[in-house]
Amino acid sequence: MLKAKLSKGPIRVAGAMSGTSLDGVDVAVLQTDGIGFEATDRVAFRPYSSAEQATLRVALGKWTGPEVDAATKVVQQAHQEVLADFTDCDLIGFHGQTLAHEPRGRGTLQVGDGLALAENLGVPVAWDFRSADVNFGGEGAPLAPFFHFACAQKIGATAPLAFLNLGGVGNISWVDPSRATAEEDGALLAFDTGPANAPINDFMLAHTGQTYDKDGATARKGEVALGALELFLQESYFTRVPPKSLDRNDFSEMIGLVSELSIPDAVATLTAMSAAAVAQGIDHCPHPPEQLLVTGGGRKNPVLMEMLAVSLDCPVLAVEAVGLDGDMLEAQAFAYLAARVARGMPTSSPNTTGVMALVGGGVLSVPS
Numbered sequence: 515m516l517k518a519k520l521s522k523g524p525i526r527v528a529g530a531m532s533g534t535s536l537d538g539v540d541v542a543v544l545q546t547d548g549i550g551f552e553a554t555d556r557v558a559f560r561p562y563s564s565a566e567q568a569t570l571r572v573a574l575g576k577w578t579g580p581e582v583d584a585a586t587k588v589v590q591q592a593h594q595e596v597l598a599d600f601t602d603c604d605l606i607g608f609h610g611q612t613l614a615h616e617p618r619g620r621g622t623l624q625v626g627d628g629l630a631l632a633e634n635l636g637v638p639v640a641w642d643f644r645s646a647d648v649n650f651g652g653e654g655a656p657l658a659p660f661f662h663f664a665c666a667q668k669i670g671a672t673a674p675l676a677f678l679n680l681g682g683v684g685n686i687s688w689v690d691p692s693r694a695t696a697e698e699d700g701a702l703l704a705f706d707t708g709p710a711n712a713p714i715n716d717f718m719l720a721h722t723g724q725t726y727d728k729d730g731a732t733a734r735k736g737e738v739a740l741g742a743l744e745l746f747l748q749e750s751y752f753t754r755v756p757p758k759s760l761d762r763n764d765f766s767e768m769i770g771l772v773s774e775l776s777i778p779d780a781v782a783t784l785t786a787m788s789a790a791a792v793a794q795g796i797d798h799c800p801h802p803p804e805q806l807l808v809t810g811g812g813r814k815n816p817v818l819m820e821m822l823a824v825s826l827d828c829p830v831l832a833v834e835a836v837g838l839d840g841d842m843l844e845a846q847a848f849a850y851l852a853a854r855v856a857r858g859m860p861t862s863s864p865n866t867t868g869v870m871a872l873v874g875g876g877v878l879s880v881p882s
Contacts (some may be wrong), residue, residue: 529849534682560596607852640852652869653759661847663696676803680812682712705756708791730817736778757868789821
C-alpha cells in the first residue's frame with residue numbers, strides 16, 4: 515500500500531544530505547512527482563559535534579574496520595535524530611556519508627543503513643544512490659544534475675547555464691534547458707571540477723583550530739603563490755574528458771604545495787586553486803554557460819567568489835539570486851532523486867556520470 519502511494523502524483527519527500535565538508539546533516543522537504551517540484555519551508559540542520567567530526571575524519575578513505583564502524587554509528591544516529599521530525603512525509607531520501615570513492619577501483623562507500631532508518635521511523639527510505647551507477651560503469655557522481663535540470667526549468671532559464679556546487683569537492687552541472695527532459699542526449703554534462711572547500715578547511719583546522727575560513731578573511735590577508743598554483747594545474751585530472759569524479763582526499767597533496775607558506779598565503783593559494791579548477795572545468799562545457807549559479811558553502815566565501823568572477827566570462831551568482839536555497843539545494847536534490855527512485859525513473863545518464871546507459875540508482879526500503 516505504501517509503494518502504491520508513492521507511485522503517482524506529487525508526494526512529500528524529505529531529503530537528507532551529509533556532504534564532504536563534514537559540517538552536519540541538512541534536511542529539506544520537496545513536493546515532487548520526480549519531474550517538477552515545489553520547495554517548502556520545512557528544513558533542518560543537525561550539526562556534527564567536534565568529536566563526531568573527528569570520528570568521521572579518521573574514517574575518510576577507509577572501506578572497513580573499526581573507524582568505519584564508528585563513523586557509521588555517528589551518521590546513523592545523527593540522521594535518526596533529525597529525521598524524527600519528518601515522519602509525516604511520504605518518503606525520505608537518505609544519502610548517508612561518503613567515506614571512500616574509487617569508481618574505477620573498489621567502488622564507492624556511503625555509510626548508513628536505510629532499511630534500519632525506514633524501520634525506526636516508519637517511513638519508506640530511498641538510499642544507496644550511487645552503487646548501481648558504479649556497477650554499470652559510471653562514476654557514481656555527481657548525482658544532483660537531474661535535479662539541476664529541474665531547477666533550470668523552474669527558474670525559466672532559456673539559454674545554457676551551469677550550476678556549481680562548492681562543498682568539500684566542487685562539481686558542476688552544465689544544463690541546456692531547451693531540451694524536453696534531463697534524460698535527453700545533450701541536456702546535461704556533469705563532473706567534479708576539483709577540490710573546493712576540503713583542503714581549505716583541513717588546512718585551517720590543522721593550523722588555526724578553525725574549521726573553515728570564515729568570510730574568506732584569512733585568504734583576504736594573503737597573496738597567491740603562483741608557482742604552487744601552476745604546479746597544481748599540471749595535474750592530469752584537469753585535461754581528462756568528463757564525466758569524471760573525485761574522492762574528497764584525491765588532491766591531498768595540495769597541502770604539501772603550500773606547506774612552506776605563511777598561513778594567509780597558504781589559504782589564499784588553496785582558494786585560488788579551487789577557483790582555477792572550476793575555470794579549467796568550464797572549458798569542457800559544450801557551450802559557454804550564460805551564467806554560473808553557485809550553491810554550497812563555498813558561495814559564502816567572498817574571496818573564492820571574486821576569484822571565480824575574474825576567471826570566467828559569465829556572471830557568477832549565488833543561487834539565491836534566482837530564488838533557490840543554496841544551503842539546502844543538495845538536500846533537495848536527494849529528495850527529488852528519492853522520488854525518482856520510488857518511481858523507477860533514471861537518476862543518472864552517460865553525460866552525468868559516464869554510466870553505460872540511463873540508470874535508476876538507489877534502493878527503496880519500506881518499513882515492515
